[in-house]
Each structure stands twice: as C-alpha cells, then as structure tokens.
Amino acid sequence: xxxxxxxxxxxxxxxxxxxxxxxxxxxxxxxxxxxxxxxxxxxxxxxxxxxxxxxxxxxxxxxxxxxxxxxxxxxxxxxxxxxxxxxxxxxxxxxxxxxxxxxxxxxxxxxxxxxxxxxxxxxxxxxxxxxxxxxxxxxxxxxxxxxxxxxxxxxxxxxxxxxxxxxxxxxxxxxxxxxxxxxxxxxxxxxx
Numbered sequence: 001x002x003x004x005x006x007x008x009x010x011x012x013x014x015x016x017x018x019x020x021x022x023x024x025x026x027x028x029x030x031x032x033x034x035x036x037x038x039x040x041x042x043x044x045x046x047x048x049x050x051x052x053x054x055x056x057x058x059x060x061x062x063x064x065x066x067x068x069x070x071x072x073x074x075x076x077x078x079x080x081x082x083x084x085x086x087x088x089x090x091x092x093x094x095x096x097x098x099x100x101x102x103x104x105x106x107x108x109x110x111x112x113x114x115x116x117x118x119x120x121x122x123x124x125x126x127x128x129x130x131x132x133x134x135x136x137x138x139x140x141x142x143x144x145x146x147x148x149x150x151x152x153x154x155x156x157x158x159x160x161x162x163x164x165x166x167x168x169x170x171x172x173x174x175x176x177x178x179x180x181x182x183x184x185x186x187x188x189x190x191x192x
Contacts (some may be wrong), residue, residue, distance in 0.1 A: 007095075011077075018074030018075030018078055076102045080094075129153055131180065160185070165188070175190070
C-alpha cells in the first residue's frame with residue numbers, strides 16, 4: 001500500500017481507521033449523539049439470554065466489549081506497533097507491543113467508562129421515600145382537605161399535595177413531618 005512494507009501499511013490502517021472512529025464516537029457520545037443501539041455492544045458475563053440482552057434502561061454508551069473499546073484497541077495497536085517498528089525492533093516485538101498497548105487501552109477505557117456510569121442516577125422521586133421527612137406547609141392544609149407541603153426528599157426540595165392527620169388546619173409555614181402516603185398525596189402531622 002503506497003509503497004510501504006505490508007506490516008507498516010497494516011499499522012497505518014489500524015491507527016488511522018481506529019483513531020478516526022474513536023474520536024468520532026467519543027465526540028458523538030459527549031454531544032448526545034451516542035450510538036446506544038449498536039448491535040456490537042455486548043456485555044460479557046451476562047446472565048441474560050441473548051434475545052433479552054437489550055436493556056431498555058441501559059445507557060449503552062460503553063460496555064465491556066463495545067465499538068468504542070475496539071476502536072481504541074485498534075488505534076493504540078496501530079500507533080504503538082508503528083512506533084516500535086520504526087524504532088527498528090523486530091516485527092514480532094512490534095506486534096506484541098501493539099497488542100499489549102491496545103489491551104491496556106481497552107482495559108483502561110472499560111474501567112473509566114464503568115466508573116462514569118456509576119455517576120448516573122435514575123432521578124425518579126419515589127413518594128414513599130418521603131415518609132419521615134420534615135418540612136413546611138406551603139399552601140394551607142384544611143382539616144378535611146388538601147394543601148401542599150415543601151420537603152426535601154431524595155436530595156431535592158419538592159412540593160407535594162398533602163393532607164393532615166389532625167383535626168385542625170395547618171397554615172403556611174407550619175413545621176410538619178410526613179407520616180404516610182395515600183396515593184400521590186402525603187399524610188402529614190404538625191411538629192410541636
């Protein structure tokens with residue numbers, strides 16, 4: 001290829017193709033165009049059947065064996081192999097060095113992206129987790145009616161519809177504690 005020895009041409013091919021795809025996929029992942037439905041993204045050590053392996057709630061930006069990992073492997077294989085070959089080392093050493101560098105890059109990316117996925121949270125507020133939380137009456141709660149309370153639940157300040165378990169009105173600003181949940185409405189009591 002272009003008058004280059006075959007091994008050098010192979011290294012150039014892997015370095016350019018792998019590097020280009022790696023950079024494009026990384027940019028797309030960070031700007032929101034990640035290819036999350038790639039057929040080649042598979043998780044090793046899965047207990048799921050192949051037919052059931054697509055997870056509806058998974059981000060799939062990176063799995064252990066993915067296009068992102070493979071492109072990183074090929075990029076480093078090509079670059080390190082080419083560098084070792086140009087350093088006048090034997091062909092076998094350049095192939096082994098490129099392979100080891102590719103595997104290290106593959107493993108490092110796998111580790112980094114698996115840790116990045118731990119930073120994700122679902123974000124769905126589970127109203128039952130509000131039991132025991134304390135807050136304030138936001139809109140008056142009549143003794144036989146519904147008002148609103150403001151509480152911190154799951155790390156976020158939220159306003160919920162609420163009823164009182166007492167026989168008195170709770171006015172705006174009263175301190176309350178959540179003692180139960182009735183559907184999507186909190187049951188609260190006044191804190192003395």
